[in-house]
Amino acid sequence: MGLFSKDITTMDELYLHVLQDIYYAEQQIVSALPSMIERATDVDLKAGLSTHLSETEGHVTRLEMVFSLIGEEPQTVNCPAIDGILSEADDISSEAEAPVRDAAIAAAAQAVEHYEITRYGTLISWSKELGLGEAAEILTSTLEEEYAADDKLTELAEQRLNRLG
């Protein structure tokens, strides 16, 4: 279902839709991360992604708290965006050297982070607009972890660059 589905005519409905979209996305990320961790070779990259897998499981729980705050059952809607992003990370070349594989995995993970950052940013703004202060706080905790995960991946890329320099 698109963001502008014909079923969506109010801000409440739009908010619920994007909540369901990111709820689906977080679940898909929980499913996809173990394979990315397994294929990564750099110790720090593996550790960073493993930490983020635990965090992501917490993000799913936090979203369930937000559903509860607005009196809705947690439900997903298809999210072609995250499906597209994750499909780009799905087919690894066993021929690629380890640093190439790690670079590609880190890039895919950063694309995932940025999708989450944009969706949580939007939901926090709309929570405030709709007077949902507690939801805004819960979602902000998650957004901060997404930013930290993205920063960590950028840092790993810079360390690799410094080792070359």
Next chain:
Amino acid sequence: MGLFSKDITTMDELYLHVLQDIYYAEQQIVSALPSMIERATDVDLKAGLSTHLSETEGHVTRLEMVFSLIGEEPQTVNCPAIDGILSEADDISSEAEAPVRDAAIAAAAQAVEHYEITRYGTLISWSKELGLGEAAEILTSTLEEEYAADDKLTELAEQRLNRLG
């Protein structure tokens, strides 16, 4: 083709692949923006997206300069990520009130910006790694415009919030 296609085994091949991916994405964005501009109602949102359409046309040209720098013909690869993101912005409800429509359009535009931000960030890092300083500079000019476009959309959302408060 996934980021880890079996055809990709070196950093040079990975770099070219992501360049082709964002070249496709920028072209799809040039195609998608006019409809988003047409459906938007807020004057500032319309103006911001129109400015960004002109910038995006420039981004396509800059990517062609980078292809030339590495001695490759500009070519695209399918990018399921941007297809997914844009498909979420494709089906507008004619029943939705103007502010709901604008909120959804702005959210879709920010998802597009964040996809570009992550891909350009990756390409700039890899350009430095591969000794492609001029390419890094060209791509940085684009990245700065993507950040500015995202900031502008956040600012518009905050203004709307302040009008409510």
